[in-house]
Amino acid sequence: xxxxxxxxxxxxxxxxxxxxxxxxxxxxxxxxxxxxxxxxxxxxxxxxxxxxxxxxxxxxxxxxxxxxxxxxxxxxxxxxxxxxxxxxxxxxxxxxxxxxxxxxxxxxxxxxxxx
Amino acid sequence: xxxxxxxxxxxxxxxxxxxxxxxxxxxxxxxxxxxxxxxxxxxxxxxxxxxxxxxxxxxxxxxxxxxxxxxxxxxxxxxxxxxxxxxxxxxxxxxxxxxxxxxxxxxxxxxxxx
Numbered sequence: 290x291x292x293x294x295x296x297x298x299x300x301x302x303x304x305x306x307x308x309x310x311x312x313x314x315x316x317x318x319x320x321x322x323x324x325x326x327x328x329x330x331x332x333x334x335x336x337x338x339x340x341x342x343x344x345x346x347x348x349x350x351x352x353x354x355x356x357x358x359x360x361x362x363x364x365x366x367x368x369x370x371x372x373x374x375x376x377x378x379x380x381x382x383x384x385x386x387x388x389x390x391x392x393x394x395x396x397x398x399x400x401x402x403x404x
Numbered sequence: 405x406x407x408x409x410x411x412x413x414x415x416x417x418x419x420x421x422x423x424x425x426x427x428x429x430x431x432x433x434x435x436x437x438x439x440x441x442x443x444x445x446x447x448x449x450x451x452x453x454x455x456x457x458x459x460x461x462x463x464x465x466x467x468x469x470x471x472x473x474x475x476x477x478x479x480x481x482x483x484x485x486x487x488x489x490x491x492x493x494x495x496x497x498x499x500x501x502x503x504x505x506x507x508x509x510x511x512x513x514x515x516x517x518x
Contacts, residue, residue, distance in 0.1 A: 321503050323506065325509075332494075333494070
């Protein structure tokens with residue numbers, strides 16, 4: 290049974306604060322790690338798909354790092370804005386990558402940015 | 405066009421009804437997915453279609469019947485559902501591959517079974 294865990298479950302920050310949260314996943318048979326942002330009443334939106342140990346990806350004020358040997362990824366948001374308020378989900382494709390993108394999602398981190 | 409559309413947005417049905425959910429994408433993706441999401445839980449995979457063929461069924465009860473009539477459309481036929489099947493049903497699509505392709509999600513259908 291795959292175990293993808295995210296922490297914290299929820300986070301409240303003030304506008305302008307920088308923040309980060311964690312996704313841990315099984316380190317054996319690593320293939321990729323996905324990050325999605327899910328705003329209320331909208332579709333989940335892919336932020337990053339990370340495949341290489343030590344990888345760092347950036348999209349605007351959001352960045353992510355990956356450590357496949359120890360099985361964790363960090364998502365960072367610099368200078369949080371109210372529009373960053375969303376649930377951030379990480380997801381792990383099935384081991385070996387033979388299952389056509391079968392994703393197991395973590396429970397998510399709910400971020401609320403207060404003006 | 406990177407949009408996945410789902411209809412209807414909301415659906416209320418009785419336990420004896422038959423209804424269908426529809427999903428459509430025009431990104432040329434040949435993998436399509438159905439997920440079920442209950443409140444305060446992450447999405448859970450139900451079915452995966454690859455090249456219009458069912459490749460994964462996550463032991464979903466037969467009262468849920470998926471169909472992929474062509475490469476752009478994905479349906480989920482519902483029959484004799486139970487109240488515990490009430491949830492948000494999400495459709496997604498991606499390139500066919502080995503899990504390293506991002507998935508594009510629709511906004512979901514909110515299903516209530518009475």
